[in-house]
Amino acid sequence: MPLRRPLARVHVWLAWIVGVPLLIWTATGLWMVARPIEEVRGTALRAPAPALPRIGPLVAPTGRPLKSLALEAQGGRAVWIAAFSDGGAARADPATGRWLPGLNKAEARTLARAGLLRPAAVRAVTRTPADRPPIDLRRPRPAWAVTFADGARIYLDADTGALLALRTDQWRLFDWMWGLHIMDLRGREDTSHPVLIGSAALALLAVLLGLLLLPFSTRRR
Incomplete structure (x- = not known):
C-alpha cells in the first residue's frame, strides 16, 4: 500500500x-x-433534617407572585421558604405570613453547625454575592459560607437560610x-x-x- x-x-x-x-x-x-x-458529597456528614415543630393554622405570605412555597424547620422554629417568579427568594413566618429578614452571621453559624452530625470548630463565616459565587458553589444566590476546621464548608442561602451546598476536601479534589x-x-x-x-x-x-x-x-x- x-x-x-x-x-x-x-x-x-x-x-x-x-x-x-x-x-x-x-x-x-x-x-x-x-x-x-x-463519600464525595459528604452524605455521612449531614445531620438528618429536623422535625417541624407544632404550629397552629398556616398563613401564606402575600405581596409577590410565588413560584413555590415550602415549610422548613430552622433553629427550632418553622419558616416558609418562598421562591418568587422573578427568581428571588425569601422566608416568612407561617403563623402570620409576615416576611422575615435574611440570615445574619450568627444565624448562619448556628444553622451550619446544625446541618452537620459532628461539626468541627468554625473557622470563618463570610458573605458571598450572587453575581460572584465561589467556584465550589456556582449558584447565582447570595450566600453565607461557613468554613469548619476539618475543611468542610456549608453554603446557606442568605435570604432564606436554606442549605445550598456542603463542600469537603474530597469534593473539591x-x-x-x-x-x-x-x-x-x-x-x-x-x-x-x-x-x-x-x-x-x-x-x-x-x-x-x-x-x-x-x-x-x-x-x-
Whole structure:
C-alpha cells in the first residue's frame, strides 16, 4: 500500500499529540469512578433534617407572585421558604405570613453547625454575592459560607437560610479532577468547547488510523 508509510507517520505524530489528553482523561476518569459518590458529597456528614415543630393554622405570605412555597424547620422554629417568579427568594413566618429578614452571621453559624452530625470548630463565616459565587458553589444566590476546621464548608442561602451546598476536601479534589477531565479548570462546566472537541477528534482520528494500519502490520509479520 503506497500510503502506508505516510499514514503510519501521521499516526505516530497524532499519537504524540493526543497522548497527553488521553492520559489526563484516563487518569481523572479512573479516579472519579473509583470514589463512592456518597463519600464525595459528604452524605455521612449531614445531620438528618429536623422535625417541624407544632404550629397552629398556616398563613401564606402575600405581596409577590410565588413560584413555590415550602415549610422548613430552622433553629427550632418553622419558616416558609418562598421562591418568587422573578427568581428571588425569601422566608416568612407561617403563623402570620409576615416576611422575615435574611440570615445574619450568627444565624448562619448556628444553622451550619446544625446541618452537620459532628461539626468541627468554625473557622470563618463570610458573605458571598450572587453575581460572584465561589467556584465550589456556582449558584447565582447570595450566600453565607461557613468554613469548619476539618475543611468542610456549608453554603446557606442568605435570604432564606436554606442549605445550598456542603463542600469537603474530597469534593473539591473531585471537582478539580472533573475540570481537568473536561479541560475547563476555570468554570468546570463547559463540556463543549473547541479544545475538548478538537482533542477528542484527533484522538478518534489516531485510533481510526491505527485500526486501518493494523492489518498491514499483521501481514508483514
